Amino acid sequence: KRLIFIGPPGSGKGTQSPIVKDEYCLCHLSTGDMLRAAVASKTPLGLKAKEAMDKGALVTDELVVGIIDEAMNKPKCQKGFILDGFPRTVAQAEKLDEMLKKRGTGIDKVLNFAIDDSVLEERITGRWIHPSSGRSYHTKFAPPKTPGVDDITGEPLIQRKDDNAEVLRSRLAAFHTQTEPVIDYYAKKAVLTNIHAEKPPKEVTSEVQKALS
Template structure:
């Protein structure tokens, strides 16, 4: 086994953020990218849903916030991410999916990753028209244990309502409805879009057309990530 810190024998994975509104395809692309580029996938939506499913006061507050289509407080999000980045599976690289969502969160992340000496390599914004998202969201199916996502029309499972890998049942999220989506999109545009300028100023921001077929989007993301790693070297 190579000694710790020997960068010549072990290539570190990517450090990246996937930005985009709910339904843009982050949940589809991030697990593939994490496997390909030696990184852990931190999907804050899944992390929050796990908390919301607990019968605690915190869980009840998080669930109420999510059901209303609002964003969870910066403090809780930052605490969750910091804890996750300290885990062994995230030491080589990380792909953040759903964080940061506000400029204060981005500033906290920058301070955090600077301290850890694991700065971002790239920030990719998956852009798609709001009108296309309603159909995507309302038809979305999820394999809860893994986070794999499907769509009844655009990316159906091989067997109806069944995960392709495990054969387990798929579910529809309670917040995957048109009314909640409109609220979530409003919050996204108001609070998250300013992040574009934040990361553009740092020469990290790239836009990808997420309205294309998943395979086409995947190929574009792979190319962006490869270029980011080359710049680091």
């Protein structure tokens, strides 16, 4: 399967991706995770991306298109993939169409994690992540067994630099102006399914599974 998960910050894309990935043996390509890894290891790519990410703006289309084009060539992605957080502009969606055409494939399904802005601040400010695996927790909705510690590795959890109320406002603005048109782009191609992303995590998982079965 070749899938796209679209939704605003905190809508649950990163929470649902690992579940779907395991179920269908797909690779999980999160442009946000890949960019954060590049920033942390101070690669040239990371240095270019950092400023935009810190203020909640999108990085350039060229930068993310390059990352995705390279990642899709990996052997583990040949069975299919989940694109989490890409494409986020119509230009990225058009580039993706070209990349897939070149490979003789296309997108099977786009899930739109629809949710009201008003609940996102609580989700974002309560999130704690395990940086090396991308696993995320929430102090209230999905607490780790021991506060501040990853359940599986026992390593410390951290908060993302852009996970505060102020930067969230910019991220939401970017979503509404630049990413919402991408939802219409896929609705016109009749590959879009809406998910009620405000429900509790397990109910969202069931909806996602139903949409993909």
